[in-house]
Structures are given as structure tokens and as C-alpha cells.
Amino acid sequence: MTQPLFDIAVAAASFFAGMVGAMIGLGGGIIITPLLVLGFGIDMRYAMGAALCSVIATSSGAAAAYLRDGISNMQIGMFLCIATTIGAVCGAMLAVVLDQSLLAIIFGAALLVTVALSLGKRSEALVEPDDSDPLAKSLRLPGTFPSDRGPVRYGVASVVPGFLIMWVAGVLSGLLGIGSGAFKVVAMDQIMRIPFKVTTATSNFMIGVTAAASVGIYLKKGYLDPALVAPVALGVLAGAFAGARLLTVVPVKLLRGIFLVAVTVIAVQMIARGMGISIG
Amino acid sequence: MNRLTALLAKVMLAGTLVSAAIIAAGLIWYLSAHLGTPPGDHIFAGEPKYYESPVEMARHALALDQIGHRRSLVMIGVFLLLLNPLIRVALASVGYLLGGDRLYAAISAVVFAVLLVSFFW
Numbered sequence: 345m346t347q348p349l350f351d352i353a354v355a356a357a358s359f360f361a362g363m364v365g366a367m368i369g370l371g372g373g374i375i376i377t378p379l380l381v382l383g384f385g386i387d388m389r390y391a392m393g394a395a396l397c398s399v400i401a402t403s404s405g406a407a408a409a410y411l412r413d414g415i416s417n418m419q420i421g422m423f424l425c426i427a428t429t430i431g432a433v434c435g436a437m438l439a440v441v442l443d444q445s446l447l448a449i450i451f452g453a454a455l456l457v458t459v460a461l462s463l464g465k466r467s468e469a470l471v472e473p474d475d476s477d478p479l480a481k482s483l484r485l486p487g488t489f490p491s492d493r494g495p496v497r498y499g500v501a502s503v504v505p506g507f508l509i510m511w512v513a514g515v516l517s518g519l520l521g522i523g524s525g526a527f528k529v530v531a532m533d534q535i536m537r538i539p540f541k542v543t544t545a546t547s548n549f550m551i552g553v554t555a556a557a558s559v560g561i562y563l564k565k566g567y568l569d570p571a572l573v574a575p576v577a578l579g580v581l582a583g584a585f586a587g588a589r590l591l592t593v594v595p596v597k598l599l600r601g602i603f604l605v606a607v608t609v610i611a612v613q614m615i616a617r618g619m620g621i622s623i624g
Numbered sequence: 625m626n627r628l629t630a631l632l633a634k635v636m637l638a639g640t641l642v643s644a645a646i647i648a649a650g651l652i653w654y655l656s657a658h659l660g661t662p663p664g665d666h667i668f669a670g671e672p673k674y675y676e677s678p679v680e681m682a683r684h685a686l687a688l689d690q691i692g693h694r695r696s697l698v699m700i701g702v703f704l705l706l707l708n709p710l711i712r713v714a715l716a717s718v719g720y721l722l723g724g725d726r727l728y729a730a731i732s733a734v735v736f737a738v739l740l741v742s743f744f745w
Contacts, residue, residue, distance in 0.1 A: 348655045350663035397702060401640060404708050408636040411629050418629065422716060422732050429738040436742075483727070553735065556709035560743035563706070570698035571663075574651040577705065578644060 347571065354384060355575035362402065362583025367591060368600050370462060370607070371523040371551065372580035373399040374455055378610045381448070382617065386572065388444050388451075392521025393567030396559050398580035399523040403552035405581065406588075410545035417487045417542050420500065420532070421549045424510045428528070428550055429557035431514020436558035439519045440565050448618030451520050455611035458526040459604055471499035471537045479503040480536075489542050498539050506536040518558030521567075523551040628719035632712060639708040646701030654694040710739050 345353075357379050358372070365372040373395040380391035410416045439447065473486045476499035480486060483503070488495040513527035525547050532543040562568055717732035 345663065347658045347661045347663050351651070351655060397705060400709060401644065401705055404636045404640040404705075404712075408633045408640070411633040411636070414629070416629075418716065419728060422713075422728060422735060425713070425735045426731065426738070429735055429742075433738065433742050553709040553713060553739070556706060557739055557742045559706050560739075560745075563743075568699075568702060570650070570695045570702060571654065573702050574647045574654075574698050577702070578648055578651070581640070581644060 351575040355579040357383065358576045358579025359583035362580035363587035364603050366584045366587025368603050370458060371399055371525050372402055372584055373522040374458060375607065376576060376580060377521060378614050382613055388447055389567045390569050390572050393562045394573045394576035396521040396555050396562060397573045398577045399555045400552045401577045401581045402584045403523060403548050407548040407552060410548055415489050415541055415545040416549050417546050420485050421546045423483055424507065425550055425553050427507045427510035428514035428554040431511040432518035432554050432557035435515035435518025436561035445618040449615050452611045452614030452618065454516055454520055455607065455614065459608055461526045461530055469537060470539060471501045473497045473499040476500050477503045489539060501537040502535050506531050509535060514554050517554050523555060525551050632715055635715060636708065636712055643701050643705035646704060647698055650698035650701050654698055657694055713739060
């Protein structure tokens with residue numbers, strides 16, 4: 345196989361990963377890395393570098409749309425970015441010293457947890473703005489989001505635990521070259537009790553900033569091969585765009601089920617690869 | 625604050641599209657010179673040192689006689705893509721400062737500092 349054919353195949357796979365990611369609400373990054381490693385035999389380090397770049401591309405595009413709609417909470421996003429960026433630097437420094445097979449196992453485990461999280465129920469118990477964590481009040485984190493019945497005010501709980509979990513989400517992002525959006529959403533939704541709509545939008549804003557904190561380290565360690573980053577980033581970006589459009593016309597529930605099963609199988613294969621067992 | 629968010633949204637979208645266009649152009653240009661080369665990502669060898677610095681990257685992209693100048697153009701597009709979040713945070717910090725919000729100007733500045741350290745350390 346020659347480089348052009350290889351890149352076309354990689355771009356097609358990335359398009360698919362981006363589309364699936366957009367449909368089931370996972371990022372493209374956590375799906376494309378196993379595809380590159382298991383399907384194309386690419387070294388995990390190059391795969392993680394390319395995936396992280398694609399994460400930055402899609403999050404910038406999606407976050408732009410959310411910001412325009414006024415759903416994102418910039419204060420919450422920026423404040424929590426302190427935790428995620430520091431975490432991401434720690435994670436990336438860990439990634440460059442850890443053994444590749446161990447990374448594959450951690451990756452598979454994180455993918456399984458991500459699937460479990462996306463199946464879990466959202467927290468519906470919101471906090472009244474006046475009952476917010478005092479720290480949230482002094483940081484002016486509570487806000488409003490637009491709805492059909494006018495702006496809805498919401499409060500923010502448990503700032504410190506949320507901040508700490510965000511640090512962990514950042515570590516995972518830098519360690520595995522993923523956006524770790526699912527983990528960010530859990531911290532904001534389940535712990536800080538922020539409305540789901542706001543959570544998703546704000547997490548998109550944060551994902552790109554978090555990824556940027558580890559990508560500089562990946563760059564210096566030579567993880568970014570332009571010939572691989574290009575087809576992956578462009579493919580995932582186009583796929584995510586197409587997936588967001590398709591959401592309104594396809595049977596989402598059925599597809600979601602099929603893809604989640606597929607992602608679970610991929611996660612198990614990643615773990616097996618890390619342990620040196622070859623299946624399928 | 626609303627004007628800042630609107631500006632941020634525009635910058636983010638434009639930044640993504642411009643860098644994607646440069647990456648696409650660079651990739652096609654690069655591949656046209658490597659029609660018969662086998663792909664080499666199966667074994668990790670690390671990338672050349674000149675990708676570490678944007679100045680070196682630009683020098684390689686412009687020096688037509690040098691090996692890797694076509695790849696360097698792709699890398700410039702990738703680098704612009706990676707700069708996007710940095711610009712986003714820097715703009716937010718300036719915007720908060722101009723709006724008289726010193727707390728959030730400081731918070732954005734901390735995030736920007738972490739990003740700068742990770743990139744240029």
C-alpha cells in the first residue's frame with residue numbers, strides 16, 4: 345500500500361469515527377485511536393497525537409456554534425480549565441514515560457467507562473441559584489440559559505470536588521490523547537449539578553483548551569506526524585459535521601445501540617492488545 | 625460580554641476553517657510527491673526536531689530544495705489549528721480586562737500561562 349492510498353483509507357475511517365462520535369455523543373478522539381492502532385497497525389503514540397489534533401479541530405467548530413447560541417457558561421468553562429489544563433500537562437508527561445502496552449490497557453478501560461457513563465442517567469436534581477455553593481457565588485458561576493419559556497436561572501454546587509474531578513479528566517486527556525468530554529460532563533452534571541444543556545456546551549469549549557495543554561508536549565516528543573495528523577483531523581472534522589446534520593434524519597436510538605456495542609468490543613480488544621493477547 | 629462571545633465564536637470558526645484549508649492543501653501537495661512511498665506510521669521513530677519551532681517549520685516549508693518542505697506546510701496548518709485554543713483564551717482574558725472583570729481576566733491569564741508553558745517550555 346502506498347502513502348496516498350493509506351491516507352485516503354485513514355481519512356475515510358476518521359470520517360466514520362467523527363460521524364459515529366457526533367451521533368452517540370462521544371468525541372471522535374476516543375474512537376479514532378483504537379481504529380488506527382487495531383485497524384491500521386499504527387503506533388499508539390502517532391495515533392494519540394493525531395487523535396488529539398482532531399479533538400482540537402472538532403471542539404473549536406462545535407464550541408463556536410454553542411457560544412453563539414449563548415448556552416455555554418464562559419465563567420464555569422474558564423475556571424475549570426485551570427484544573428483540566430494542569431491535569432493535561434501532568435497526563436502528557438506521564439504518557440511519554442509509560443509503557444505502550446500499559447497505555448493500551450488504560451485506554452481500553454477508559455473507553456469502557458466512557459460507554460458506561462454515556463448509558464447512565466443524567467442528574468435531574470438542579471440547584472436553585474440561591475442554594476449554590478458559596479464559592480460558586482463568589483466566583484459568579486451560576487448563570488442562565490435560553491429556553492422556550494425565556495431564560496432559565498441555575499445554581500452550581502460542590503465547586504471543589506468538581507474542580508478535582510476536572511483535574512482527573514485533564515490527566516486522562518493528556519495521558520490518552522482524548523478530549524475526555526464524557527468525564528468532564530460527569531463532573532459538571534453529576535457533581536456540580538449544572539443543567540445538562542449547559543454542561544455539554546461548556547465541555548465543548550473546554551475540550552479544545554484542555555487538549556492544547558498536552559499537544560505541545562506531544563509535539564516536542566515527535567508524536568505529531570503531519571502525514572497522519574492531516575487525514576485524521578480533516579476526516580474527523582468532516583465526519584463530526586456530517587454526523588451532527590444526520591442526527592435529525594436517522595434512527596438515532598438504534599444506531600446508538602449498535603455503535604455502543606461496537607465501541608465496547610473495540611475497548612476489550614484494546615485491553616487484550618495491551619496484555620499481548622490477540623483476538624479477532 | 626455578549627460582544628466578546630460573538631467575537632470568540634467568529635475567531636474560533638474562522639481559525640478552524642483556515643487551518644483545515646492549509647492542512648488539506650499541504651496534504652495534497654505532499655502526497656503528490658509521494659505517490660509510490662509506503663506509509664511509515666507502524667513504527668514510532670519520532671518526528672524531526674524542526675517541527676518543534678514554528679520559525680523552523682516556516683523556513684522548511686519555504687525552502688524548496690529541502691527534504692520535508694511539503695510536510696512542513698501541513699505542519700504549519702496543524703500548528704495554526706493548535707494555536708486556536710491559545711488565541712481563544714488570550715482573547716477572553718483581554719475581553720474580561722476591558723470589561724472591567726479583573727477576577728476572570730486573572731483566571732483566563734492563569735489558563736493562558738499553563739498553555740504557554742506547555743507549548744514553549
